[in-house]
Structure formats: structure tokens, C-alpha cells
Amino acid sequence: MSLFDDISGVITGMWTTWKHIFRRPVTIQYPEEKRQPSPRYRARIILTRDPDGGERCVACYLCSAACPVDCISMQAGERDNGRRFAVWFRINFSRCIFCGLCAEACPTMAIQMTPDYEICQRDIMELLYEKEDLLVNHCGKEPEYNFYRHAGIGITQPRGEGDGERPPVDVRGLLP
Amino acid sequence: MTMVPLHILAALLKVSVILVAILTLAAYMVFAERRLLAWIQDRKGPNRVGPFGLLQPLADLIKLLAKEDFCPPAGDKWLFYLAPAMAAIPAIVTFALVPVGAPVDLFGTVVDLQIVDLNVGLLLFLALSSIAVYGVALGGWASNSKYALLGSIRGLAQLISYELSMGLSLVPVVMLARSVRLSEIVSAQAGVWFIVYQPLAFLIFLLSILAECKRIPFDLPEAEGELVAGFHTEYSGMRFGLFFVGEYINIIVLGGLASTFFLGGWHGPLLPPVVWFTLKTLSFAFLFIWLRGTLPRLRYDQLMHLGWKLLTPLALVNILVTAWWLYLKG
Numbered sequence: 001m002s003l004f005d006d007i008s009g010v011i012t013g014m015w016t017t018w019k020h021i022f023r024r025p026v027t028i029q030y031p032e033e034k035r036q037p038s039p040r041y042r043a044r045i046i047l048t049r050d051p052d053g054g055e056r057c058v059a060c061y062l063c064s065a066a067c068p069v070d071c072i073s074m075q076a077g078e079r080d081n082g083r084r085f086a087v088w089f090r091i092n093f094s095r096c097i098f099c100g101l102c103a104e105a106c107p108t109m110a111i112q113m114t115p116d117y118e119i120c121q122r123d124i125m126e127l128l129y130e131k132e133d134l135l136v137n138h139c140g141k142e143p144e145y146n147f148y149r150h151a152g153i154g155i156t157q158p159r160g161e162g163d164g165e166r167p168p169v170d171v172r173g174l175l176p
Numbered sequence: 177m178t179m180v181p182l183h184i185l186a187a188l189l190k191v192s193v194i195l196v197a198i199l200t201l202a203a204y205m206v207f208a209e210r211r212l213l214a215w216i217q218d219r220k221g222p223n224r225v226g227p228f229g230l231l232q233p234l235a236d237l238i239k240l241l242a243k244e245d246f247c248p249p250a251g252d253k254w255l256f257y258l259a260p261a262m263a264a265i266p267a268i269v270t271f272a273l274v275p276v277g278a279p280v281d282l283f284g285t286v287v288d289l290q291i292v293d294l295n296v297g298l299l300l301f302l303a304l305s306s307i308a309v310y311g312v313a314l315g316g317w318a319s320n321s322k323y324a325l326l327g328s329i330r331g332l333a334q335l336i337s338y339e340l341s342m343g344l345s346l347v348p349v350v351m352l353a354r355s356v357r358l359s360e361i362v363s364a365q366a367g368v369w370f371i372v373y374q375p376l377a378f379l380i381f382l383l384s385i386l387a388e389c390k391r392i393p394f395d396l397p398e399a400e401g402e403l404v405a406g407f408h409t410e411y412s413g414m415r416f417g418l419f420f421v422g423e424y425i426n427i428i429v430l431g432g433l434a435s436t437f438f439l440g441g442w443h444g445p446l447l448p449p450v451v452w453f454t455l456k457t458l459s460f461a462f463l464f465i466w467l468r469g470t471l472p473r474l475r476y477d478q479l480m481h482l483g484w485k486l487l488t489p490l491a492l493v494n495i496l497v498t499a500w501w502l503y504l505k506g
Contacts, residue, residue, distance in 0.1 A: 027220040
């Protein structure tokens with residue numbers, strides 16, 4: 001009977017809400033207690049260094065191209081030893097949506113996301129992070145990775161001396 | 177000191193105590209509602225202002241008083257300014273009829289804990305509850321806004337559908353108590369509460385006062401999801417606050433009246449009468465908040481259907497059955 005169904009429906013609903021009155025709230029009282037974000041949480045962006053201490057960033061502009069809100073800008077340069085680097089590197093965090101596409105696009109693992117989500121500022125200009133604000137003194141999530149050990153042929157090592165690389169075969173020496 | 181000044185003093189005291197108590201209670205009803213709804217939804221609710229957020233009503237009051245008092249340029253200025261008072265005052269006046277506790281002995285004179293004990297108390301309550309809808313209707317009309325007008329039209333349609341069943345559900349109470357005087361209705365329930373004889377009438381009255389308070393599931397005149405804020409869309413500042421507080425005063429008043437008509441008013445064992453009355457009234461307030469946390473809003477035609485096709489015929493049948501039973505009893 002429809003009336004009976006209606007009444008039992010209301011009573012079931014009220015029983016459910018009654019139980020929820022005594023349930024512990026899920027609220028986290030933010031300034032006093034803080035949620036521990038997961039290690040892969042995507043927040044403030046950093047520029048990491050390789051294990052040797054050199055800047056990983058080679059100013060390839062891939063992060064800037066991948067950024068959907070165009071908040072990354074830089075100027076490429078080349079050092080005397082042939083390593084590319086960013087003369088200046090700027091991330092506008094007032095625009096950044098923390099999507100992580102820049103970190104995905106980065107071929108050298110230089111640009112990485114950290115779980116530090118508390119980057120509010122009173123003045124919007126303080127959200128403009130320059131290279132010295134972004135550059136850190138550690139390797140981030142990839143402690144062993146060194147881009148130049150894989151691809152730095154002719155700059156940091158001769159051909160065949162990179163990681164997981166065998167010395168080049170002398171093709172003439174293989175002749176019968 | 178003669179007898180007359182003492183009576184006047186007692187009346188003034190009663191009026192001021194009840195006015196202050198009811199306004200404070202209404203303000204804290206808002207707070208209690210926000211906390212309870214939060215708990216129902218696994219949240220914490222307002223807990224920042226004062227210990228446990230207990231000063232939140234004060235903060236809200238300051239905020240509302242500090243806001244701009246805006247009247248739409250195309251609106252009817254006088255009606256617009258008058259409507260909130262027309263919504264809130266009948267609710268407060270109705271409480272004058274409610275017997276809050278047993279008569280007490282004050283310096284040798286017996287003082288009723290009731291501001292006025294009218295011999296047409298129940299009729300005046302019905303009249304005042306009808307007048308209260310003028311605030312809604314005129315507020316929406318004077319705003320000169322589509323949403324407000326739709327809200328007040330709904331308010332009027334809702335009034336017609338629930339008021340008949342509300343009046344009819346009170347007829348068995350009058351038949352049992354043989355009086356429309358509220359103090360006599362209460363004293364008729366000294367032995368058995370009327371809810372035992374009239375559970376159906378109680379349910380009909382409960383649904384009708386839910387509609388009268390414009391509470392979920394019958395909050396069609398406000399209907400945030402459909403009409404922005406219904407009849408008080410254009411109101412701001414303390415005029416909005418008056419509508420808002422009027423709604424909560426209405427809950428307390430109608431809760432008090434429901435306990436007067438069906439739950440024996442201030443009658444009850446062990447505890448003092450005033451405490452019993454307060455407990456019963458607040459349990460209605462709790463029920464209303466709980467229902468709000470549970471039920472969705474009815475559709476316009478569903479309310480009409482409920483009022484005209486279900487509650488009114490049921491109330492009529494209930495009257496007939498009660499009359500037959502009273503006739504057999506002699």
C-alpha cells in the first residue's frame with residue numbers, strides 16, 4: 001500500500017538521520033588541526049637538482065607548453081660547459097591550478113610537485129615565484145635520476161659512458 | 177499597596193519575561209538548528225564565537241544590524257517596510273494565549289502563568305495564524321520581484337490548504353474539553369492527555385503546523401532551490417532577520433500550542449509545570465529540526481493533494497467519530 005510505504009519511508013529516513021546525530025563529525029578544524037596530505041599530493045611546485053648538485057632544468061619549455069593556464073615562463077641560456085639552464089624561471093601561483101601537467105611533461109624530472117598546500121598570501125605579487133624561490137637543494141622524488149648521465153653525450157661524458165649504456169662497438173673490428 | 181497595581185505589575189512582569197524569553201529562545205533556536213543540522217550531516221556547525229559557539233546568535237544579530245536596509249526601487253516602499261513586522265508580530269502575540277505553567281501564588285494573589293486567558297483563546301489563535309500570512313503575501317507583493325511574488329502566491333495557496341485541516345483537527349479537542357479557553361483545555365487534560373484519545377487529530381495538527389511554520393517539507397514559500405529565497409528574496413539586514421526570527425518564534429509558539437492542545441500543556445509528574453511545558457515545546461522544536469534534516473521538499477501539487485484530499489477528509493471523519501463516541505459515552 002502506497003500510504004504505508006510513504007510512512008515507513010519517512011521513518012527509515014528519520015532513523016538514519018537520528019543515527020548520524022551521534023556520529024563523529026568528519027570536519028577537520030583547519031588552522032588548529034591539519035590534514036596530512038599524501039606524498040604525491042599536488043601543491044607548491046619546486047625545481048629540483050640532480051644528485052651531483054647541478055640544476056636539472058634544461059629550459060626546454062615543455063612545462064610552459066603543457067601548462068593549461070600559462071603560468072610558467074622562463075628564458076633559456078647555455079653555460080660555458082654546454083649545459084642548458086634557465087636564465088630566469090617564473091611560476092605565477094595566483095594562476096596555477098596544480099594540475100601537475102608540467103611535472104608530467106618534464107623530461108629531466110626538474111619540476112616537481114610538493115604536498116605543501118599553504119601558500120596563501122595577502123599580496124598577490126608575493127605569489128609570483130622566481131627561480132630562487134623555486135630552486136631547492138635536493139633531488140625531490142627521484143633521488144638517483146641524473147638526466148645528463150642518460151643524455152648528456154658530449155657534454156658531461158663521451159659516448160658510451162652514460163648509465164646503462166655500453167661502449168660503442170667498433171664496427172670495423174667485427175669484420176671477418 | 178492595593179490589589180490593582182499588583183495585578184498590573186504582575187501582568188507587566190509576565191509580558192516582559194515572556195517577550196525576552198521567547199526572543200532569546202528564537203535566537204538560540206537558529207543556533208540549535210544550525211548545530212543539529214550540522215550533526216545530522218556529520219559536520220560540526222558554528223563553534224567559533226564564544227564557548228561551543230554559544231555567542232553565534234549575538235554575532236548574527238550584529239551582522240544583520242550592520243547590513244544595508246535595501247528596498248527595491250520599483251517596490252512598494254511602505255508595504256515592503258511593514259511586511260516583516262506583520263509576519264513576526266502575530267507569532268509573538270499568539271504566545272500571549274499559551275498557559276506556560278500552573279497558576280502560582282504571588283504575595284497572596286493567584287497569578288496565572290499566562291498573559292491573557294481569553295474565553296475565545298483557540299479562535300484567536302486561528303485568527304492570528306491567518307493574519308500572519310499577510311506578512312508573507314504583502315512582503316512578496318511589495319518586493320516587485322518574480323521570485324518573491326511566486327513565493328507569496330505559494331504562501332497563500334499553502335495557507336488555504338492547511339488551515340482548514342488545522343482548524344478541523346482542533347474541533348475534537350474542543351469537544352473533549354467542552355471549551356475554547358486554553359486554560360480549561362489544559363485542565364481538562366489533568367488526567368489523560370488528548371493525544372491518547374486523538375492521535376489522528378494530533379498528527380493532522382502536527383502536519384498543519386509544519387506547513388504553518390513554512391518548514392521543510394512544506395517550505396514552498398521559501399524554497400531556496402527554486403525561488404532563491406521565496407517571499408523574502410529582496411529583503412536584507414534586520415528586516416530579513418525579522419522574517420527569519422518570526423519563523424522561529426512561530427515554531428516555538430506552535431510547539432507550545434500543540435503541547436497545550438494534545439500533550440496536556442504544563443501537566444506532568446515530578447518536574448515543575450514550567451519545566452514540563454518547556455520540555456514539550458522544545459521537543460516539538462527538535463522534531464521540526466530533525467524533520468528538516470531528513471525530508472526533501474514536497475511539490476506544490478503534493479501539498480495541495482495532502483491538504484485537500486487527505487487531511488481535511490480525515491479530520492472531518494475524525495470529528496464525526498469523536499462526536500459519535502462522546503454521544504455514546506453520554
